[in-house]
Amino acid sequence: MPAHDVVLLPTALKLYPPVVSLDCRSQAFGPLNFPFHLNFGSRNKKVSRLNAGFWESIRSGILKNNTAQVIEPPSIVEEEEEPLPEEFVLVETTKPDGTVEQIIFSSGGNVDVYDLQALCDKVGWPRRPLSKLAAALRNSYIVATLHSTVKSAGEEGNGQKKLIGMARATSDHAFNATIWDVLVDPSYQGQGLGKALIEKLIRALLQRDIGNISLFADSQVVEFYRNLGFEPDPEGIKGMFWYPKY
Amino acid sequence: MAVATAAHGGYLPSKFHTSLPSPPKIAAQIKPKPTPRPLSPPPISISTNPAHVNLIHLRELYAVCNHSCHRFPTVDAAGIVEPVDELKLRTAVSHSSVVVSAFTKPEFLTAQSFTSAELTNFIGIGGDWIRKVAPVTPENGRLIGFGRAVSDLGLTASIYDVMVHPALQGRGIGRMIVERIIRMLTSRDIYDIAALCTENERLFFRACGFGDDILGSTTMMYTRSAASYSKNGQMVSAGRKLLLVPHPRELTK
Numbered sequence: 001m002p003a004h005d006v007v008l009l010p011t012a013l014k015l016y017p018p019v020v021s022l023d024c025r026s027q028a029f030g031p032l033n034f035p036f037h038l039n040f041g042s043r044n045k046k047v048s049r050l051n052a053g054f055w056e057s058i059r060s061g062i063l064k065n066n067t068a069q070v071i072e073p074p075s076i077v078e079e080e081e082e083p084l085p086e087e088f089v090l091v092e093t094t095k096p097d098g099t100v101e102q103i104i105f106s107s108g109g110n111v112d113v114y115d116l117q118a119l120c121d122k123v124g125w126p127r128r129p130l131s132k133l134a135a136a137l138r139n140s141y142i143v144a145t146l147h148s149t150v151k152s153a154g155e156e157g158n159g160q161k162k163l164i165g166m167a168r169a170t171s172d173h174a175f176n177a178t179i180w181d182v183l184v185d186p187s188y189q190g191q192g193l194g195k196a197l198i199e200k201l202i203r204a205l206l207q208r209d210i211g212n213i214s215l216f217a218d219s220q221v222v223e224f225y226r227n228l229g230f231e232p233d234p235e236g237i238k239g240m241f242w243y244p245k246y
Numbered sequence: 247m248a249v250a251t252a253a254h255g256g257y258l259p260s261k262f263h264t265s266l267p268s269p270p271k272i273a274a275q276i277k278p279k280p281t282p283r284p285l286s287p288p289p290i291s292i293s294t295n296p297a298h299v300n301l302i303h304l305r306e307l308y309a310v311c312n313h314s315c316h317r318f319p320t321v322d323a324a325g326i327v328e329p330v331d332e333l334k335l336r337t338a339v340s341h342s343s344v345v346v347s348a349f350t351k352p353e354f355l356t357a358q359s360f361t362s363a364e365l366t367n368f369i370g371i372g373g374d375w376i377r378k379v380a381p382v383t384p385e386n387g388r389l390i391g392f393g394r395a396v397s398d399l400g401l402t403a404s405i406y407d408v409m410v411h412p413a414l415q416g417r418g419i420g421r422m423i424v425e426r427i428i429r430m431l432t433s434r435d436i437y438d439i440a441a442l443c444t445e446n447e448r449l450f451f452r453a454c455g456f457g458d459d460i461l462g463s464t465t466m467m468y469t470r471s472a473a474s475y476s477k478n479g480q481m482v483s484a485g486r487k488l489l490l491v492p493h494p495r496e497l498t499k
Contacts, residue, residue, distance in 0.1 A: 135400030172396045174338035175315040178404050199492035202468055206491045211484020212317045213468040214442060222464050229470025237317060239465035240456035242428060242439040
């Protein structure tokens with residue numbers, strides 16, 4: 001009796017991992033920083049995964065010319081330049097009573113979420129969940145902050161540090177960037193601090209060759225951004241937002 | 247006939263056919279339609295696994311769809327945009343929170359003139375039967391659609407570069423890609439999803455459920471160049487725009 005298809009079975013039954021899967025935890029993309037911490041738990045997934053694997057094994061066992069294209073694993077991305085954390089004194093003021101106030105710009109992104117929440121309250125923004133704020137800050141490409149430190153005359157070391165401004169940008173690190181959440185403490189507004197924040201952000205982005213810098217401006221700040229070089233709806237490009245229809 | 251239908255549309259979970267219910271398909275097989283109706287998509291395999299993104303095929307897809315990553319691309323005399331920079335594309339894809347690729351079998355790319363009814367008629371029992379009924383996978387399929395989104399994984403997300411091969415446009419594939427991106431984002435509790443689109447793309451996104459901002463915000467992009475600004479400064483090119491880098495100025499008081 002000829003050993004017909006039995007020969008093919010050992011290889012056919014090799015159930016290798018399914019290829020079409022909704023699960024992005026597969027670490028084939030290991031060295032690159034993929035922010036996939038969260039699970040996509042779904043009951044239906046398991047069943048379809050099993051079927052896909054089964055089909056794959058049968059198909060590859062029976063097909064003679066297995067024209068599976070070779071998907072080359074992404075090679076390790078060369079050392080990409082992370083935004084170099086800059087920190088410097090933007091303004092230094094000596095008050096009549098001798099205290100020195102410094103406004104320090106920083107793009108290192110070390111923001112206390114509680115401070116940020118307090119600042120958002122001061123400018124009158126609606127409250128957002130702290131965990132979401134923290135996640136957003138962590139995963140933003142650049143987070144630029146302004147802190148104010150007040151030192152009395154002759155005092156050594158840093159005085160009290162207060163968050164007075166922030167701006168952040170998300171990006172794909174290559175082509176597109178969107179600026180979100182630009183805010184300056186109301187008592188420090190009107191001094192050009194917001195302008196400095198945005199200009200530094202733009203400078204940092206352009207130096208990394210990221211050319212599509214966009215943002216969504218409320219009506220009262222459109223002029224502010226226009227003065228900084230932003231154009232509304234350039235060449236008909238508009239932003240649209242998703243509205244869930246239940 | 248039932249077997250053919252099952253094989254033709256069977257691999258794709260029924261969820262993806264919310265906009266294309268099966269009764270019209272079966273009806274089309276029973277009697278040929280005299281008037282042309284919008285084609286349903288061929289068997290599509292959609293993958294959100296970044297490992298399935300073949301950069302070479304992706305670059306080709308960008309070229310075929312004449313899509314540029316730059317918002318203001320340099321367009322040559324024939325209307326073709328410049329090819330995408332390979333290294334930058336790799337960086338961009340690797341830093342996109344959501345990456346969706348759509349694959350189909352190579353034969354559907356050429357046989358676009360057939361309706362789905364006629365295609366299923368070709369499936370008979372024969373040597374080629376297994377190949378025809380075997381489902382599409384990222385390994386055996388051709389990349390025909392793509393979409394990606396950048397997100398801070400907390401509050402907001404932006405969708406970029408949604409494209410479908412011109413031969414297969416208008417069949418609901420682009421919509422599938424966008425809906426998958428949205429699903430990936432909403433499952434992570436991100437509902438603030440934006441998409442920058444040109445005039446042509448506006449209708450498409452509207453059909454996907456996008457609209458103008460409910461808060462009435464204005465979309466703005468940085469377009470300052472030397473021509474509009476007298477100061478000589480460092481310039482960075484982005485497509486056909488030459489953007490002026492703001493001079494590092496010190497605020498002194």
